[in-house]
Amino acid sequence: MSDTKPNLIATGISKRFGNTQALKDVTVSFFPGEVHALMGENGAGKSTLGKVLAGLHAQNTGTVTLNSRKLIPGSLDDAFHAGIRIVHQELAQCPNLSVAENLCLHDIPTKGLTVDFAEMERRAAALVHQLDPDIDVTKPLGLLSPGRRQICQIAASLDKNPDGSMIAKIIVLDEPTSSLSISEASILMDIARDLASKGLTIIYVSHRMSEIFTCCDRVTILRDGKFVATNIVSEIDEPTLVEQMIGRRIEALQNKSNGSNQSIETQALKAQIGTDHHTPVSHSGNPRLVIKKLYSPGKLDNCSLNLYPGEVLGIGGLVGAGRSELFDAIFNIDTRAKGSVKIDGDEILGKGIRAAIDAGVGLGYVPEDRRIQGLFFNLGIDENIIAPIMNRMAGPLGIRNRAAELETVRKRIGRFQIKTASLSQTTPGELSGGNQQKLLIARWMTQDTKVLLLDEPTRGIDVGTKAEIYKLIRQAADDGLAILLVSSEMPELLALSDRILVMGDGQIKGELTENQMTQTNILTLATKEKAHALV
């Protein structure tokens, strides 16, 4: 690799968005045959650099050359024809069209005046089935799980010449695994390696440290839009990378020999959150939440669990295992669910969402997708936080009590350190992803909340804010809140949870406690019995 010449060179790239300097004089070279990671915290400019390379953004200064040819800044067309493909961070697809139509959207095959569906499906299948042979390309894309939707999009850049060689020379994968389960992610990484071995350059924009060490050859670190370093992965360790990313050294990460069989990554995280000496909550008292034989047609099958005050119960599993479905059933969003869900002995199933939230029951839910399921982008930060309990604070005739509202909002913003310019003038769209997520968790931090459901609480946010959120979650649990936590990020799940339940096929496949809580055990349980399509 080192003796070949770089094919893609970005020189002196700068990019401004309004007042934000997203990139500042960044120079990086990429070689054929390497998986080259771009890393950094949120806002470090790694995604922006990927988009400049692919012609999605026009840089203000600097040049991108591919095989000595200068690319037209901001021209997706030019980059596309030169062989640069990008897989976006946000899913940009048409959920109402079939997988095949989505994959052939740029060049729909026709027969005379009509669409040649057979050819379209053949082409799409050839692309998709490299990654997942079980995807039905005639199905509307919207009916696929988020993981599979992501896979379809990655597949779209794998088109080939008639002779079987890849058309693409460079593939930019922008946070490709952020919505994938572990097994899907590992398949994706295999593919990235495989494509690189065929001579392609894979530019891998990611947050996930473990992926860098698993599948990348080199890693370029950006911080505040500036180039920090390009490292050869085999010659560097994690603390050094983290230091490069955040510009300060996280205190000693290595756990002493306490017989733990957890990964260094998890132990490091535990040390950071302060759960390294945390002993699991005792189960001597009455459980706060008791779920018995929860069933929902096609989604959940016979799920039972107990959750105790002060406990964080992690729920692991693959995408499509039924974890979010379990939460929707508990929260009464899934109206077809049957069985029993009791909080402090009161049955709440089938009584409506309001009944689950109201004082005395005190259920809260931070759903998976903060943009679609969480935030009101037309309302201020204050009303976003206060939404579920505004009626409880209001006076007669539902007239709002502004003073009480603002006091509550101020307290929660203070406790969660949400960075916002104003309480009522700022809308969530102006906040960073991390602050948006903190806002949603703060929404449920009422005195009445007894049980909190957290679904992927740190998806797509930067390392620093993640750590803050972990501490807040742990703190809330230590104060007596009972928390159910769904996470696809193994270190997060392992570091935060007192216990872990593993789900698969809508069932609870098993429970892991203390020293059993390892990534391997979770994966083993998750893939038990009925083998998952992706494994």
Add this chain to the structure above:
Amino acid sequence: MTTANPAPKKSSTKPPFLKRLLAHQESGLVLVIILISLGLTLFGTLNPVETKNAIERPAGSQVLLLDAQGVTHANGTIARTKIATYRVKSPDSHTDYPANQIKNYDSTTDTLYKITKLNPFLNKSNLVLVTKDASFFAIIAVGMTGVIILAGIDLSVGSIYGLCAIVGAMILTNLPPDTGWIVAVPIALLVCMTVGTLCGFANGAMSEGLGVHPFVITLGMMAILRGLTVVIPQELFGTQSIGGFPTSFTTGFFKAEFFGVYPVPVIIMILCGIVGWFVLAKTVFGRRIFAIGGNETAAKYAGIPVKKTKILVYTITGALCGLSACAYLGYYGAAETNAGNAYELQVIAATVIGGASLMGGRGTVIGAVLGAIIIQLINNTLIIFEVDTSYNQIVMGAAIIIAVVIDQTKQRIQARRA
């Protein structure tokens, strides 16, 4: 990190009052109203309307023409410009009218005319007329604002209005003519608003219960209710128009005269606007409407009763159609089966001109009321310029498109700045 940039502190550097006022959603609309009004006033000053009113004088009196020196001249012996005073002389007394007010004496009919020049726009009765015409659909637009903020639509408001009017008229026409307003008004309000409430509830319940887009439900309801409005009086009365209400209901209440004008519908509009603004801005119900319109899924996950709130908004809109229809009955003293025809367009136009987004999540009641007034001002402009009323629709359509384009451009610029 993006959050590292300290955001400008808004509290410490408050922009000047005028700037804050201009930044308000409604200030643009007020500006438009002021501009149109100024233009019309100016035009009216240059082209005043002259009205001739005969001056009543005692029987047997005689009109004398006096010049500046007080010398009496016989009719026809003095040039018109030299007349200084018209003297109305009775056998025992006389009254003098200076010639600058009295412009005409018709000798053939022996009538003395008083001529007044009137600005066709800027006069009491025209201004009240414009707002009165706006008020009937502005009242409905208050409810429609809620519907549009929900990202919904209600095409049936014109038909609900018509049905309420016809049903209300059927009751009113059967009341004894000497019924007091204290009885007639509550009965009419009750009947009209009950019909409207039921229709609105049906809209909301059907679109939420059946999961059908409100466009379809209210499109169907628009036709059904208009059909009922025509069929019911035809079958029961064999007529297209029902009138003959107690006078206490018409001139005694909804068309009561104050200072020479009839302001009751306008007062109702203003009250509805204030209440509507209060509900949307200051109550939990109002904020829930915004939340649902901004992100319905998130509203569900935040425990907001989405269906209940939506049904209630449609129901209230129906009730306001009833209220408006009641005011219409009282003002005009009769109901026609085509009452409120094409009102849905005017109402939606008023709401949209007022800054509501059809994508939901945005809109103001005050804006909708101002939007309704702008629509009527445009109508009034055409009347004052003596343009054929058929041109109304063309101008109105253009006004809607221009208003929305301006509003969206403004939004885009604001978004780019943020």
